[in-house]
Amino acid sequence: MSRFSLPKSTWQQLNWGTLSTPLAFLIAFFLFWLLSPEHRFTDPRNLAAIAKLTPDLGIVALGVGILMIAGEFDLSVASILPLSSYVFAQLLIAGLNPFLAFLVVIPFGAFLGLINGVLVVRTGLPSFIITLSTYMFWRGFLYVVSGLMPISLLRYIPKDSVFAQVFTGQVGPVPNQFLWYIALAVVLGIVLHLSKFGNWIYSTGANVDAARAMGVKVNMTKITCFMILGSLCAFAAMMQATRLGSFAATQGIGFELKAIAAVVVGGVSLRGGVGNMLGIALGVFIIQIIDNGLILMQVPVFGINTFIGIAVILFVILNNLTNREFVTE
Amino acid sequence: MPEQSNNTQPLLQMIDIYKSFGRVRVLRGVDFEIAPGEVVGLCGDNGAGKSTLIKVISGYHQAEKGQIFLEGKEVNIKSPHESRALGIETVYQDQALATQLSISRNIFMGREPTTVLGLMDRKAMADQSMEAMTGLGLKINSTDTLVGTLSGGQRQGVAIARVIHFKAKLVILDEPTIALAVKEVREVLEFVRHLRSEGVSVIFITHTLHHVFDVADRIAVMAHGTIIADISTKNTDVDELSDIIVRGTYGE
Numbered sequence: 001m002s003r004f005s006l007p008k009s010t011w012q013q014l015n016w017g018t019l020s021t022p023l024a025f026l027i028a029f030f031l032f033w034l035l036s037p038e039h040r041f042t043d044p045r046n047l048a049a050i051a052k053l054t055p056d057l058g059i060v061a062l063g064v065g066i067l068m069i070a071g072e073f074d075l076s077v078a079s080i081l082p083l084s085s086y087v088f089a090q091l092l093i094a095g096l097n098p099f100l101a102f103l104v105v106i107p108f109g110a111f112l113g114l115i116n117g118v119l120v121v122r123t124g125l126p127s128f129i130i131t132l133s134t135y136m137f138w139r140g141f142l143y144v145v146s147g148l149m150p151i152s153l154l155r156y157i158p159k160d161s162v163f164a165q166v167f168t169g170q171v172g173p174v175p176n177q178f179l180w181y182i183a184l185a186v187v188l189g190i191v192l193h194l195s196k197f198g199n200w201i202y203s204t205g206a207n208v209d210a211a212r213a214m215g216v217k218v219n220m221t222k223i224t225c226f227m228i229l230g231s232l233c234a235f236a237a238m239m240q241a242t243r244l245g246s247f248a249a250t251q252g253i254g255f256e257l258k259a260i261a262a263v264v265v266g267g268v269s270l271r272g273g274v275g276n277m278l279g280i281a282l283g284v285f286i287i288q289i290i291d292n293g294l295i296l297m298q299v300p301v302f303g304i305n306t307f308i309g310i311a312v313i314l315f316v317i318l319n320n321l322t323n324r325e326f327v328t329e
Numbered sequence: 330m331p332e333q334s335n336n337t338q339p340l341l342q343m344i345d346i347y348k349s350f351g352r353v354r355v356l357r358g359v360d361f362e363i364a365p366g367e368v369v370g371l372c373g374d375n376g377a378g379k380s381t382l383i384k385v386i387s388g389y390h391q392a393e394k395g396q397i398f399l400e401g402k403e404v405n406i407k408s409p410h411e412s413r414a415l416g417i418e419t420v421y422q423d424q425a426l427a428t429q430l431s432i433s434r435n436i437f438m439g440r441e442p443t444t445v446l447g448l449m450d451r452k453a454m455a456d457q458s459m460e461a462m463t464g465l466g467l468k469i470n471s472t473d474t475l476v477g478t479l480s481g482g483q484r485q486g487v488a489i490a491r492v493i494h495f496k497a498k499l500v501i502l503d504e505p506t507i508a509l510a511v512k513e514v515r516e517v518l519e520f521v522r523h524l525r526s527e528g529v530s531v532i533f534i535t536h537t538l539h540h541v542f543d544v545a546d547r548i549a550v551m552a553h554g555t556i557i558a559d560i561s562t563k564n565t566d567v568d569e570l571s572d573i574i575v576r577g578t579y580g581e
Contacts (some may be wrong), residue, residue: 194449206430
């Protein structure tokens, strides 16, 4: 009996599916280092800018990735985010301490996620449809209550306040947004890969019937994933509003699809059950690096989505091809 | 009728079970029992009520009328969870496993052991999965292997290793040999014999009489929501049984 062939198994785990995203990250990184004029891409100021701006979308994408592993989508992130930001602004206007407001807005985001989750589980309709509806509902709602007017937050959160420092300051050359992003990715990675609940997420996404038959609380799992995502949207909303110094009704526009693109580049399967936290965390950066690199190469800003579209398709095709080889092996 | 037992108490006894879906009466007064360590083949045409019957046992459906006894005690199984807590495990044909996940994650799905930190005890999962697999005579390199890379027979092995590990008293196999190659069917039948040797009772649902006939002690044939024949495999043969299934009646 070949009981002791662990090396092979470890190697099997390190298949292309896990390695492709880090590899793509490195390739994108070196490509733009090479191609950007005067290597401007790797200029510390440029890298710091990427590290500061990417977590807005990145934090949302972490939750989108987990939810997609559980087999569901959420398009309403693009509305949960600005709505959370609006509630944050209103709480500050009402005189609440920003940290207290933060502690209120995170559960608010989770609550919006709860609504999505319960609707999906109770109606049995595809989450794509449900969250498309809540996306439109909340955005319409936001436009009406906010009158589309931005609200300056600088009076409540001055740039040198503790709150602003905690969320938008920096440690040495590293922006705090990046550190928060890493911290959240690590915590969620532990939940996803090492906890019992993590196995429920994978099981629910991989084979919902099997999971249910084995006693996994699949509905609770899905609802919880929606709630995690809602809280992350609220987190990103406040971090972004603090950086911008204002609430803007345009916050989060386009995030729903950009997050899915990032997560897919991160190696998460659209059919659920497949993906890992490292990939998800890097996927967003790949998209942002392409975006940033092309701007540095003076590609017209409005044409950049074209390239990102191409990159996503190429990556997914390549990923599928190599994965198929791996499975038939 | 369930009084044939002289001394041994049946593990599971179902009396006069009724179940309808809307206006359709799927089960009409089913009497069924199985002894400890017994292998019973449950046969019958599509729509005979086989899967509804096992779903009543496994807690997916609740009977409208009738009683269920487990080891002599009346039970009211309201969910798959309760059924499993009573020692009844069901292995469904396709839906038992998540192919994208590893063997050990599948075996412990929904019942992951945890360490003091509240994280999954992956070492225990790997060791115990390996033990359960080798106990079944299945050679695998590692329990981290993805189930999707296994053959059909090996996959059934994983599903069965799971029920052995969790010390089931009664295992319900739903079409375990469907879509398997001949060699794999033989493997699965070997797993069933292994279960019996461990004292586990098995209800084996199948369309293919030949598969079950070799391993079953008894065959129960269902038609139109009742059990129309319940015969020891010693007293019958495949031809007689297929005749009963096709005609949907027994004894003229």
